[in-house]
Amino acid sequence: MKFQMTPAEMLKAARAPEPGDEGYDPFEANDQAHLAQEGVPDPYPVFSELLAKCPAHVGSMSEIAGATTTSDLLAGERQVVNVLSFDGVEAVLRDGAIFSSAGYADSMGLVMGHTILEMDEPEHGRYRKLIQQAFTRREMERWEREIVIPVLDHYVDAFAERGRADLVAELMFVFPMHVIAIALGLPETDLPAFYRRAVEITNMANEVERGFAASQWLYDYLEPVVESRRAEPRDDLISLLAHRELEGTRLTNDEIIAFCRLLLPAGAETTYRAASNMMVGLLCNPDQLEAVNQDRSLMTAAVEESLRWETPLVGIGRTAIADEVVDGVEIPAGAAVNISLGCANRDPSKFEDPDRFDIFRESKSHISFATGPHLCLGIHLARMEMRATLTCLLDRLPGLRLDPEAEPPKILGWGFRSPAALHVVWDV
Numbered sequence: 001m002k003f004q005m006t007p008a009e010m011l012k013a014a015r016a017p018e019p020g021d022e023g024y025d026p027f028e029a030n031d032q033a034h035l036a037q038e039g040v041p042d043p044y045p046v047f048s049e050l051l052a053k054c055p056a057h058v059g060s061m062s063e064i065a066g067a068t069t070t071s072d073l074l075a076g077e078r079q080v081v082n083v084l085s086f087d088g089v090e091a092v093l094r095d096g097a098i099f100s101s102a103g104y105a106d107s108m109g110l111v112m113g114h115t116i117l118e119m120d121e122p123e124h125g126r127y128r129k130l131i132q133q134a135f136t137r138r139e140m141e142r143w144e145r146e147i148v149i150p151v152l153d154h155y156v157d158a159f160a161e162r163g164r165a166d167l168v169a170e171l172m173f174v175f176p177m178h179v180i181a182i183a184l185g186l187p188e189t190d191l192p193a194f195y196r197r198a199v200e201i202t203n204m205a206n207e208v209e210r211g212f213a214a215s216q217w218l219y220d221y222l223e224p225v226v227e228s229r230r231a232e233p234r235d236d237l238i239s240l241l242a243h244r245e246l247e248g249t250r251l252t253n254d255e256i257i258a259f260c261r262l263l264l265p266a267g268a269e270t271t272y273r274a275a276s277n278m279m280v281g282l283l284c285n286p287d288q289l290e291a292v293n294q295d296r297s298l299m300t301a302a303v304e305e306s307l308r309w310e311t312p313l314v315g316i317g318r319t320a321i322a323d324e325v326v327d328g329v330e331i332p333a334g335a336a337v338n339i340s341l342g343c344a345n346r347d348p349s350k351f352e353d354p355d356r357f358d359i360f361r362e363s364k365s366h367i368s369f370a371t372g373p374h375l376c377l378g379i380h381l382a383r384m385e386m387r388a389t390l391t392c393l394l395d396r397l398p399g400l401r402l403d404p405e406a407e408p409p410k411i412l413g414w415g416f417r418s419p420a421a422l423h424v425v426w427d428v
């Protein structure tokens with residue numbers, strides 16, 4: 001794969017001031033929003049205390065978090081139940097008939113359109129069948145060779161000779177967006193504008209109006225692309241979505257565009273956070289990083305342990321449509337159910353000494369990709385991107401370690417978690 005622009009040129013174009021909005025840089029705004037999370041407490045000691053009392057916490061988390069949490073905002077006047085235990089979280093996620101996903105229509109749906117995330121059965125199953133073939137493990141092997149490895153190399157080429165970098169700004173934040181843009185079949189000349197809007201969507205929780213505007217921009221940009229792929233299919237994801245047929249039905253333009261837009265928060269943002277957290281876990285435990293370097297068969301354990309230890313998406317939501325008892329706790333019909341994937345992944349009844357990052361721990365499934373009908377559709381892509389990132393960094397940056405002159409990395413956030421920066425050095 002040939003790239004016409006270097007990463008620096010691409011970023012410069014994406015950050016270039018826009019007429020009438022000269023003082024605004026979405027990348028800077030996103031960094032500032034991330035750093036503001038420094039004031040938010042670490043959720044894990046809080047979760048641990050609550051879980052020790054009960055498998056679910058009934059009531060608001062905002063007071064405990066020291067800031068209004070997104071889940072409380074979405075709950076409005078409804079009662080909130082925070083399911084915390086591994087067994088409770090698993091039970092809620094498996095029961096799509098009682099615990100509906102439709103509530104996302106009032107949050108993500110307003111910006112993304114009607115996506116798979118907010119669908120219940122039978123609509124969800126029909127839609128999912130139409131798109132899941134695009135994300136099989138086998139298909140992801142092709143993406144790895146043709147897209148992911150070349151994109152990773154392109155970014156690492158830009159700093160490999162330098163001997164130091166901020167891995168978040170120079171690699172993690174940008175490469176998953178680039179992978180999605182190529183998979184969608186977008187031309188490289190459009191990438192700076194696509195990046196800019198993708199960052200505005202990522203920062204949507206902090207700057208809602210800009211998030212809406214960016215989403216509308218993406219709609220207007222993608223609609224003619226979808227039309228042209230219907231007429232002349234190419235070897236890309238949009239063509240595949242436009243032509244797939246199930247029992248005589250095809251996806252509409254709106255459905256395709258909603259899915260493409262969802263890929264930014266669901267696919268790019270989660271992956272950048274997950275890959276960053278993985279590198280924090282390994283770099284802060286250099287013996288484990290060296291073990292993976294020496295024995296690449298430990299790669300899978302490193303990826304899975306990092307997803308368990310620092311779940312990038314800490315909580316997701318459902319609405320109870322009937323009274324139900326989960327892990328001994330009564331959840332009334334109508335309650336907003338906040339499912340704490342992060343807390344479940346550190347449930348001491350499932351994982352011994354759960355706060356410890358340990359790639360050698362007994363292998364048990366974590367729940368970072370959810371489970372049940374809405375199990376993450378990008379699970380093979382995410383795992384492959386994380387493995388490919390680690391392989392690329394180990395192969396290309398010998399002696400990779402934390403920069404002793406920089407602040408140690410800190411994983412921040414209550415709803416989404418990752419470090420704002422990750423300064424590293426290596427031998428050149």
Ligand code: HEM
Nearest residue numbers: 116117266267270271274316369370374376377378381382
């Ligand atoms: C480490 C990275 C990732 C994590 C931790 C993650 C996590 C999740 C979680 C927890 C859900 C369930 C949401 C809910 O039901 O409320 C989900 C759903 C989804 N994810 Fe991921 N995800 C990741 C990467 C990706 C990637 C790379 C893609 C790109 C295709 C993707 C696409 C989706 C889609 C389309 C859904 C909706 C599935 C459905 O509703 O049936 N995710 N993800």
